Amino acid sequence: MKKTVSVAPMMDCTDKHEIYFLSLISKNIHLYSEMIVANAIIRGDRDKLLSFKKISNPVTLQIGGSNPNELAEACKISEDYGYKEINLNLGCPSKKVQKNKFGACLMQEPDLVAKCIEAMSKATKLPVTIKTRIGYNEVENFEFLKSFIQTTKDAGSKKFIIHARKALLKKLSPKENLNIPPLKYEFVYQLKEHFKNDEIIINGGIKTTEDIKHHLLKVDGAMIGRAIYHSPYFLAEIERDIFNNKNVPTRSDVMEKLIPYIQEETSKGAQLNHIMRHTVGLFHGQNGSKTWKQYLSKNMCIRDADLQKVNHIMDQVRKTNPVSLER
Ligand SMILES: Cc1cc2nc3c(=O)[nH]c(=O)nc-3n(C[C@H](O)[C@H](O)[C@H](O)COP(=O)(O)O)c2cc1C
Known part of the structure; x- marks a missing residue:
């Protein structure tokens, strides 16, 4: 089985602009959309929710829902938008999500x-997969996890993404649920031994990348969320160290390549700030990173940002041309 590295689905983060931006840094990374609710796909503006610029990276659509008919219909609708896989969210603990039972x-x-x-699985030719946690509330034992995964496998799930901490559904906020329950990687390793x-x-x-290498010795893939969203150029290190890519683009290459996309998208009505907000962490850890962040938040992560401002900041980038691979 080919080992994979992927970027986790993150609501309000991994939208179509982020997916395109990340694809400019890494050709090998598997990308996931933010969760889109099945009902929104059925009743909302489908093109707006589902379309994305074609790239060579595999892209998975993540769906949220718990009504089998609605989920099936959402899968059918989504099938022709270019996704390689449809993933069902069984791991998000937010109160709003719980109220709607997904x-x-x-x-x-x-x-x-x-x-x-x-x-x-009946509704689409695309592989259906799941993303879940190792347990919930007081339930945290391998027998439960094994049986839950077996159930999803028997039902047709083709891949199992496990966030290695349990969810405390009532006690913690979504943010706390991403940090407080301890990570228990052994559960996931044991799962691989069984399946x-x-x-x-x-x-x-x-x-x-050391963490990734370590996990890849034990399981088939590593999925990363916050470390990439906050510092997208981490992907360059992954390209170099994990995928052995010798031609990783520099940060300024990435921005140069993003400009035609910005022009295209804004000419179709996209707001510049909706694209630029994803680039805030691009120069993380570099000289000038603070200036970049400040300039962006003052000038480009605002509603009426205009393209001239991108040109201005790019002139600055071209002058200093940061090329280091360090994060
Ligand atoms: C801002 C944010 C939004 C998230 N949205 C989703 C989501 O839509 N679907 C999902 O399955 N998980 C979501 N997650 C959880 C991540 O996919 C991932 O499981 C979690 O952040 C742990 O990985 P990390 O430690 O590498 O960030 C979200 C996490 C964050 C930080």
């Missing part, structure tokens, strides 16, 4: 989850 609270209802995955022929991806707290 995300991590569905771990409490394996039979319903099975119905959802069966309906989705030898299945694709098991580990997620949670991965920050360095």
